[in-house]
Amino acid sequence: MSIAIDYYFSTSSPWTYLGSGRFIEIVDRIGATVNVCPVDFGPIFAQSGGLPLPKRAPQRQAYRMMELKRWRDYLGIPIVLEPKNFPLTAPLAAYTIIAARETGKDRAWHDALILSDALLTALWRDDRDLGNPDEVVAVANAVGQDGHVLVNAAPGYADTFRADTEKAAAEGVFGAPSWKLPDGEIFWGQDRIDLLRWRLGA
Secondary structure, eight states, rough: OOOOOEEETTTTOOOHHHHHHHHHHHHHTTTTTTEEEEHHHHHHHHHHTTEEEEEEOOOHHHHHHHHHHHHHHHHHHOSSSSSSSSOOOOOOOHHHHHHHHHHTTTTTHHHHHHHHHHHHHHHHTTOOOOOSSSHHHHHHHTSSSSSSHHHHHGGHHHHHHHHHHHHHHHOOOOOOOOOOEEOOEEESSSSGGHHHHHHOOO
16 A cells, blocks of 8 residues: 555653554555654643643543553553653654654665664663663664764754644644544554554555
């Protein structure tokens, strides 16, 4: 299937981590392409009525933890529930993913997709510090990309990151992960993966 999917996510999101591998499987199965867009959900929450985790009511925070444990067990995906390197405040990981996307190489978008999965895994499975450039370099190198080149280029994509964030908000995105199809249909949350798969005939 020749279809382009807009993929909006946060490098700090455990839900993006839990959905990442399954999304890549769908993409590879149907031959789709992906516009890989890490974005800043701070301003998006402010516009859409969402709240950052520390500002949510205690019962919502407690239920989030219950859900993470439940999805961990259901999917069999290891996750550090309270990583010491969360929340990720430095945008380095996001900028580096955009740098991979913008290299101009054939299928650069796929490199960015694989790198995003590796960085999410580094944070949520291995509790690595993605604000540390050396860690980001190592993660990129481990998936066959030139980490030094990407990390050195990363700061130059701050404006692109902001533009992608504004685009996500304008398109009605309000949470991570979100996938938008060419007809405008949005699927929000890793628990919508099966609906996305159904819609794509995957």
